Amino acid sequence: MTKTIPPLNPFSRMFMAGCATCLTLALASVSAMAQDSDASPQTDRDPPTMQQVEQAWQAGDYVAVREGLKYLAEESGTALATYRYGRILVEGRGGPRDIAGxxxxxxxxxxxxxVEAMTLLARLHLSANTLTGAQEDAEQPDLDPARATELLSRAAALGGAEAQFLLGQxxxxGTNVEVDAGTAFNWYLAAAEQGHTEAQYILSQAYDAGVGTDADPEAAVTWLRKAAENGHLPAQFYLALRLEQGDGTPQSNGEALQWYRRAAENGLGIAQRELGTHYLRGDIVEQNTAExxxxxxxAAQAGEVGAMANLGFAYANGMAVEQDHTTAANWYAKAAQNGLGRAMIALASLYENGLGVEKNVDTAISLYLKALETNDRDGAAIELGRLAGAGALAGKMAPHRAVNWALAAATAGNEEAEAWLMQQADEGIRPALTALATIYLGTEDRLQEGITMLEDAANAGDADAQLRLGKMHMxxxxxxxxxVAAHKWFNISATFGVDEAAKLRGQVGDLMTPEQLAxxxxxxxxxxATQEPQPPKNNQTVRSSDPEDKRE
Incomplete structure (x- = not known):
């Protein structure tokens, strides 16, 4: 069963996420204010207090909150009141969203x-392109992303952890500044030391990759653990993974299982997948099929495609469950529909062999072809090369199209694929000759045969062979x-439209004397003048199983 771990994403926080401080706002006397949400409160009632506004927030009476904050901002003008009123206008609570206001x-x-006002205002400046022009009849806010850095620098210097994190980003x-990984690292560190969870997570990545600092796996785990302990779900998952593998920390299956479970119970699909897979395998925990x-x-029901494929694998192979190819095909099909290449390959194999589905080689080929467009393209190419070697692609597509697939299969040890390449080379398919040369160039006992084949393919007009020969001579x-030979072959290959050959021709030309160039x-x-490249021989009638391949 294959593990597929998604790449880390250091930019998971949305720029318009809420600020860290939670406003708690008014219910009682403030709720009797004027009906207009932005009108001043009645003069015959006591003016609202911040405590009453906070009580209203707790009660969810945002109309009262907005009215109370408007009054306090206009009458008192304190930084707290003006900040909170500005924020509720951004959020659009208790009335329309009003960015300009x-x-x-x-x-x-x-x-x-x-500090919080400077940080939120900087966020608005950074989001200027999405906020301005949203409503044609609304007053347009005066926003400029270039102003954000100055605001954040002031807030960060005063200790604002969120501002420090955003400066790191x-x-x-390089948002309106020169990219500076060292400065970014320092701001992430400042925020992380104040307990900023996302900064702690990204700091662990920086230590892992050595970005802005020296690589330090142990420091990476230290900050990853801090983020995990603060409830960061991806951090919990990756901490579990490192504990399982002993990567930068002592290996501990028991602790790894605990972190997988924490992330899984909080809804992280990939953690649910790994936890379920471990229970089926019984590798770091006692085997438990039901669990x-x-x-x-x-995880699968929540849309985690890797879990769908793992369920397919479990039923296809009878791993802790009764073997059931029909159920396996159903799960593989769901994962394949969601674009997972390895699921397409597995489902294609079931169709090829008639397991759990009606046997249909054309459907299998179609699935393998689709998998070529995914991250699992190498595996799909080997399977298609295997089919070419077995003759299953004959009459379904032009032979030259299958040459690289057969090369992949032959390189993986499939003798039928290598024999198929020999046959195609004998029939004049130039790319097949180049592919065979590639195989032989990688072996000591057939090296000279490979060189000869490559020269034959190049002289027959195969541009890839010409490029390869040019590189070898260079x-x-x-x-x-x-x-001289390198320049000649690059020149010929470039004439046939190979851009890389044209670039290399210029490079090798810089190393040559005028006499050598001539x-x-x-x-x-x-x-x-002397060679006459011939078109590849192809006497087959092509009946395409690929709807995009209409060649005859």
């Missing part, structure tokens, strides 16, 4: 060095170092 009030608070990505199926099915790989150009002209 929010910017006005947040600037007043920012002028008083209110800005310097890492394994419970977690795998929960570096002296398996042949004599010869810039000699290479003369040999190129002589090649075109």
């Amino acid at each position: 929010a910017v006005k009030w947040l600037r007043l608070a920012a002028d008083e060095n209110h 800005i310097y890492l990505t 394994g199926l419970r977690w795998l099915q929960a 570096t002296g790989e398996n042949v004599e170092l010869d810039y 000699e290479a150009q003369a040999e190129t002209r002589n090649w075109f």
